[in-house]
Amino acid sequence: MKLQVLGSGCAKCEKLAKVSKMAADELNLDYELEKVTDINEIMSFGVMLTPALVIDGKVELVGIVPSLPKMKDILSK
Numbered sequence: 001m002k003l004q005v006l007g008s009g010c011a012k013c014e015k016l017a018k019v020s021k022m023a024a025d026e027l028n029l030d031y032e033l034e035k036v037t038d039i040n041e042i043m044s045f046g047v048m049l050t051p052a053l054v055i056d057g058k059v060e061l062v063g064i065v066p067s068l069p070k071m072k073d074i075l076s077k
Helices: 011-026 039-044 068-075
Strands: 002-006 032-036 052-055 058-062
Touching: 002 011, 011 032, 011 068, 052 068
Parallel strands: 002 032
Antiparallel strands: 002 052, 052 058
């Protein structure tokens, strides 16, 4: 599973990366976490609001940082 956190590196972006990692670790997922900070790459996903989470190429979250239980639900789909 490829997880990409899109954002400039702001506090919310860092929190989304942390919650994503914690949830994936607790679910024992085989994953790769990448932080995407390049504005052109972020826009290539059609994202205009950060932070955003892309899972295996599909934008799943935009502009929010979910709770750990919610993130686990998202990752276990």
